[in-house]
Amino acid sequence: MSKLSIGVDRGGGRPAFRQIADRVREAVAAGLLAPGDRLPAARVLAAQLGLARGTVDTAYALLAGEGFIEGHGAAGTIVSPLLSPAAPPPPPAPAPVPEIGQVTGVLPFRMGLPALDAFPRTLWSRLAARIARRTGPAELAYPDPAGLPELRESIAAYLRVARGIACTPDQVIVTAGFQGALALAAAALLRPGDPVWVEDPGYFLAHGALRAGGARLVPVPVDPAGLDVAAGVAAAPDARLAVVTPTHQATLGVALSLPRRLALLDWAARQGGWIVEDDYDGEFRYSGHPLPALKSLDRADRVLYAGSFSKVLFPALRLGYLVPPAALHAELVAASRVLQGGLPALEQRIVAAFLAEGHFARHIRKMRGLYAVRRAALADALAAAFGDRLSLTLQAGGMHLLARLADAPPDREMVVRALAAGLAPAAVSTMSPSGRAEEGLLLGFTNVAEAAAPGLAARLATAIGR
Missing domain, CATH: 3.40.640.10 (Type I PLP-dependent aspartate aminotransferase-like (Major domain))
Structure with a gap:
C-alpha cells in the first residue's frame, strides 16, 4: 500500500472518482502495484483525500468492473491476481545525435545562423x-x-x-x-x-x-x-x-x-x-x-x-x-x-x-567585417580552451570553423554532451553519406559575439571533456 500515491486535482474538470481510478491503473501498469497487492480501505483512502467515502467506493466499483481489482470482504480489496505482472521497463535507448536541422533556437555554435543580433x-x-x-x-x-x-x-x-x-x-x-x-x-x-x-x-x-x-x-x-x-x-x-x-x-x-x-x-x-x-x-x-x-x-x-x-x-x-x-x-x-x-x-x-x-550591399560589407572579428575571436578562444589537442584550419571564407581534437570521444558523443550544456556544434560524421569522413566538430562563429567567445569555448571544453 505504501507504493501507491494518489492525489486529486479538485480544480480540474475530471471527476474525483475517475482520477482515483486513473492513478490505480497507472500504478498497475508501471509495476508499482503487483497482482495480489492490497489497496487502502475505501474509508481510509477517503479520509486521506478529504473526500466522501462514496467517491472512493465509486472508483473501486469502476475498477472492479474493469477487472483491475477484487473485493475480499474483511480481507480488503486487492489488485486482481489474474492480471499479468508489469514487464520491466526497457533499458534507456542511447541518446540520438540531433541533425543540424533538428536543433532549434539561437544556440551558440549552431550552423547556418547569421549574426541575428546585428541584423x-x-x-x-x-x-x-x-x-x-x-x-x-x-x-x-x-x-x-x-x-x-x-x-x-x-x-x-x-x-x-x-x-x-x-x-x-x-x-x-x-x-x-x-x-x-x-x-x-x-x-x-x-x-x-x-x-x-x-x-x-x-x-x-x-x-x-x-x-x-x-x-x-x-x-x-x-x-x-x-x-x-x-x-x-x-x-x-x-x-x-x-x-x-x-x-x-x-x-x-x-x-x-x-x-x-x-x-x-x-x-x-x-x-x-x-x-x-x-x-x-x-x-x-x-x-x-x-x-x-x-x-x-x-x-x-x-x-x-x-x-x-x-x-x-x-x-x-x-x-x-x-x-x-x-x-x-x-x-x-x-x-x-x-x-x-x-x-x-x-x-x-x-x-x-x-x-x-x-x-x-551595405549589410554584406558590415557582416563581412564583423564575421572576420568573430571568427578570429572564436579561433583564439578555442585554442586557449583546448591547447595542443586542437587542430583548427582557418579557411579563407565561410561561416563556420572545423575543429578536430586529439584523444577525444566520437564526434557524435561530443555533440550530445555539448547540447546538454546548451551548445550546438555539429558532428562531421553525420554529414558523410558513406560514413567514411574523418570526424570533427563544426562550429558556427557568426552568432558568437567577440566578448562571449572565451566563456563559450571554456564551456564547450568542460562539456566534452578537456
Whole structure:
C-alpha cells in the first residue's frame, strides 16, 4: 500500500472518482502495484483525500468492473491476481545525435545562423510598414510562380556585379530557400534511381531532399582541392546531376580549385549532366577577393546556380533564388507552379526594396567585417580552451570553423554532451553519406559575439571533456 500515491486535482474538470481510478491503473501498469497487492480501505483512502467515502467506493466499483481489482470482504480489496505482472521497463535507448536541422533556437555554435543580433531590424520594420501600406488589391492576388518581377530584377542586378553572373531578370526563379531550389531541380531533372553526385562529407539536408526524390546518391570524396571530380567519374560517369558547394565547401570549408572546376564543367558538357551550384555563403570571404561563381565559367549552360537569403539576411525569411540554364527555365517554372504555387508577395517586395535601395550591399560589407572579428575571436578562444589537442584550419571564407581534437570521444558523443550544456556544434560524421569522413566538430562563429567567445569555448571544453 505504501507504493501507491494518489492525489486529486479538485480544480480540474475530471471527476474525483475517475482520477482515483486513473492513478490505480497507472500504478498497475508501471509495476508499482503487483497482482495480489492490497489497496487502502475505501474509508481510509477517503479520509486521506478529504473526500466522501462514496467517491472512493465509486472508483473501486469502476475498477472492479474493469477487472483491475477484487473485493475480499474483511480481507480488503486487492489488485486482481489474474492480471499479468508489469514487464520491466526497457533499458534507456542511447541518446540520438540531433541533425543540424533538428536543433532549434539561437544556440551558440549552431550552423547556418547569421549574426541575428546585428541584423538591421529597425530598418527592415520601416521597409515592411511602408510596403504594407502601399499594398493594393492587385498585390493580394496569387503571385507569379517565378517570383515577383521587382525581386527578380534586383537579384539579377546583384548577381551581375557581385558574383560575375550575366543573367536577365527573366532567367531568375525565386524559391523557398536552397531546399526549394533543389526540390524544383529534382522534380524537373530526376527520375527514381537516377545517380546523383553528392559531396562526402556534405550538406545533409541536400542529401535528404535527393533521397526523398528517389535519387541514388553517389558519395564523392572531398579533399583540400574540393570535390574529387575524377573519383566521381570513376564511380558514376553517367550521373544525371552533381550537387556542389564550390566557393566554400559545406563541411570542410575548402574551395573547389580551378582545375577541378573546369573538370566538373567538362564532365557535365560531355556527359549531358547537370550541376546544381549551392552558393550559400559566397559573399563571406576574409582574405583576398570573393571567388567567382562556378556558373560564371559555364560556357555549355549546364549549371543551375542557387543562392539563398537565409545565410545573408535571416533564416526565417525562407527565400532564395535559382538561375537555371535557358533550356530548363520553362520546366522549372512549371514545377514551381505545382510545388510552390508562388511565394509570399509581401516578403518578396521587402527583399526587393532592401536590395534596390542599397541596404543589402551595405549589410554584406558590415557582416563581412564583423564575421572576420568573430571568427578570429572564436579561433583564439578555442585554442586557449583546448591547447595542443586542437587542430583548427582557418579557411579563407565561410561561416563556420572545423575543429578536430586529439584523444577525444566520437564526434557524435561530443555533440550530445555539448547540447546538454546548451551548445550546438555539429558532428562531421553525420554529414558523410558513406560514413567514411574523418570526424570533427563544426562550429558556427557568426552568432558568437567577440566578448562571449572565451566563456563559450571554456564551456564547450568542460562539456566534452578537456
